[in-house]
Amino acid sequence: MRAEHIGSSIVAITQVDEMESGRLAASKWEMGRRSHVSCLDLLLGFLTVGMIGFGGIANALFHVVVDKKKWLTSEEYTMTFGLAQILPGAAPINTSIMIADRFRGFRGIVCAIGGLLCVPLISLIMLAMVYDHFADVPEVRYGTIASVAAAAGLSLGTALKASFRVLHSVPRIIMAVASFAAIGIFRVPMIPAMLALMIAAFAFDYLGRGK
Amino acid sequence: MNLAGLLILAISFATTALVSFGGILVMVPEIHRQSVEIYHWANDAEFASAFAVSQMAPGPNIMLMSLIGWRAFGIAGLLVATLAIVIPPGILAVVTGRMEVKFSTSAFFKLVRSSLPPIVIGLMMASGFITAKIAVEGFIGVFIAAGVAISVALTKQNPLIPIVLSIAVGVVAGHFGYMS
Numbered sequence: 565m566r567a568e569h570i571g572s573s574i575v576a577i578t579q580v581d582e583m584e585s586g587r588l589a590a591s592k593w594e595m596g597r598r599s600h601v602s603c604l605d606l607l608l609g610f611l612t613v614g615m616i617g618f619g620g621i622a623n624a625l626f627h628v629v630v631d632k633k634k635w636l637t638s639e640e641y642t643m644t645f646g647l648a649q650i651l652p653g654a655a656p657i658n659t660s661i662m663i664a665d666r667f668r669g670f671r672g673i674v675c676a677i678g679g680l681l682c683v684p685l686i687s688l689i690m691l692a693m694v695y696d697h698f699a700d701v702p703e704v705r706y707g708t709i710a711s712v713a714a715a716a717g718l719s720l721g722t723a724l725k726a727s728f729r730v731l732h733s734v735p736r737i738i739m740a741v742a743s744f745a746a747i748g749i750f751r752v753p754m755i756p757a758m759l760a761l762m763i764a765a766f767a768f769d770y771l772g773r774g775k
Numbered sequence: 776m777n778l779a780g781l782l783i784l785a786i787s788f789a790t791t792a793l794v795s796f797g798g799i800l801v802m803v804p805e806i807h808r809q810s811v812e813i814y815h816w817a818n819d820a821e822f823a824s825a826f827a828v829s830q831m832a833p834g835p836n837i838m839l840m841s842l843i844g845w846r847a848f849g850i851a852g853l854l855v856a857t858l859a860i861v862i863p864p865g866i867l868a869v870v871t872g873r874m875e876v877k878f879s880t881s882a883f884f885k886l887v888r889s890s891l892p893p894i895v896i897g898l899m900m901a902s903g904f905i906t907a908k909i910a911v912e913g914f915i916g917v918f919i920a921a922g923v924a925i926s927v928a929l930t931k932q933n934p935l936i937p938i939v940l941s942i943a944v945g946v947v948a949g950h951f952g953y954m955s
Contacts, residue, residue, distance in 0.1 A: 618833045639916045647871055650887050652795045653839050653864025661865045662872035673869070677861060684834020685853065688842055695828050703946050706954050708827040710919055710945020712910035714938045715830065717920035719800065719903030721927025721934075728928075736893040743897025747804050748904040751812075754805040758794040758894075765890035 601635055601667040603675040609633050610679035611658060617684070622656045629663060636663065735768040781848055781855050783814060788840050788859035795864070797895035799836045804898075804905040806840060814849035823910040837861070915948045 609628055617624035621646075630641050641659075647657035657680070664676035698704045729739045743761050746752045787809050795802045803826070810816040817825060825846060829839040837860045844856025907920050919941045926937045948954050 611917060616832050616833070617835070621835050629899065633925050644872070648868060649865050649886070650796070650891060651864055651871060652793050653860070653868070654795075654799050654835050657835055657861060658864055658868035661868045665869050665872055673865070677865075681834065681857060681861075684832055684838060685841060685857065686839050688829060688832040688834070689845060689853070691832050692825075692828050692842060692845065695824060695909065699824070703950060706945045706949025707913065707942050708824050709910050709916060709954060710784035710942045711827045711830065711938065711947075712823045712906060713916040713919040713945070714923045715826065716903045716906035717923025717941075718927055718934055719803075719906060719936065720920070721903075721924035723899035724924065724928040726892070726899075730892045730896060739890075739893035740897040740900070743894045744900045745897075745905070746901075747898055748901030749843050751804070751808055753808070754802065756790060756828060758796065761894050761897075762890065766886060769886060769890055771818050 591727075601633075603668050603671055606664050606668060606672050607675040607679040609635070610664075610676045611683065613660070614680045614683045620656070621680070625656050625659065641670070675760075735772065739765050739768065777848060779895050781851060784816070784844055784848065784852060785855050785859045787814065787839050789842075789863045792860045793863045793867075796891060797898055799839070801837075801858070801895060801898045803902045806843070807905060807909060810843050810847075816843055819909050821846060826906070826910075913954055915945065915954050919944060 596622070612632075613624045613628045614623055616627070626641060630638050636644070641709065644662050645655060645659050647661060648655040651658050657677070660676050660680055661673050664672035666672075667674070671701050727740065731740055739761065742764070743757070747754070748759045788806075791802055791805050791809065792799075794805075808824055811819060811822050814903070822843070825842040826839055829836075829842050832838060837857065840860050841853050843855045844852035844854075846852075848855070903920075907916075911917060911920055923934070923937045923941055926932070927934050945954065
């Protein structure tokens with residue numbers, strides 16, 4: 565049920581083309597000076613994010629950081645999230661780390677991530693134990709298969725939706741097909757696959773500019 | 776405590792995290808490849824159930840890997856797996872965050888931003904494909920996956936609705952013997 569998160573994540577990453585770097589530069593923020601946010605504030609704020617973050621934490625993070633606590637303006641948040649998105653790892657977690665680092669440095673990160681993960685991890689283990697207890701009930705197994713099938717459909721559908729707006733040139737279609745084939749069909753290990761794909765994408769980009 | 780196993784878990788998940796462009800769910804094929812095919816921390820059915828359970832809990836997607844760590848090595852595995860996914864990209868995030876504007880206006884940043892989306896789309900397709908191969912059996916499973924895919928691709932409604940509907944369809948179909 566990470567639906568909205570994946571949705572927002574891939575949609576945002578497909579919008580990046582359109583973002584002008586000038587606009588990014590213009591929205592440089594002064595967060596470093598807002599030192600009124602203490603480690604305890606971070607801990608409690610991110611505790612809330614973890615607790616209410618059903619269906620991925622991206623929406624909950626925005627709600628707490630921007631709407632409720634007003635630690636960042638909407639624009640600052642969007643910029644931070646945009647940066648986090650082109651980095652490896654989960655974008656909402658990277659965003660949380662960047663925010664906490666701005667306010668309180670390393671100790672802030674420890675408080676924020678500790679707060680963010682403790683409730684979800686405890687719930688995860690409790691759910692896993694409940695699941696194990698009922699794993700022999702056939703209906704639970706059917707429900708599991710159905711929810712994984714739905715998750716598969718969700719990934720395919722999200723990719724399809726994004727491809728309508730992203731795959732508008734032959735090199736881009738080639739890149740998408742190549743990454744699908746490498747990982748989905750040939751099961752190439754991710755690190756060499758990503759390296760090769762990125763180099764190919766950079767090369768296409770470079771050749772495209774030469775025209 | 777199985778220290779060698781934990782070390783392999785940490786290295787495997789940390790390196791996966793470092794190339795997880797496009798989020799952790801895009802990495803499902805790689806996580807599956809490592810935890811089922813190479814290191815045998817789980818079999819296909821356990822992987823599918825970990826996937827389902829980690830989706831039901833509140834919190835970030837990375838908990839699929841936390842749960843695999845817990846299943847294989849207990850509480851130490853849970854912590855090692857979680858930290859292995861959070862820390863390496865986290866260090867990059869801190870460095871990037873501190874460079875902030877300087878980085879976001881650089882040519883490299885723009886290059887990555889325009890090159891990444893097609894790759895992420897391919898990876899996400901692969902993720903859906905592999906996830907389907909792991910768990911989908913029979914006509915009903917294909918029907919559910921295709922139905923959710925079409926509704927997500929063509930409508931703007933909250934995907935939670937088709938997913939909850941899918942689980943209901945699966946339970947009912949299974950109850951009447953239409954799911955193996």
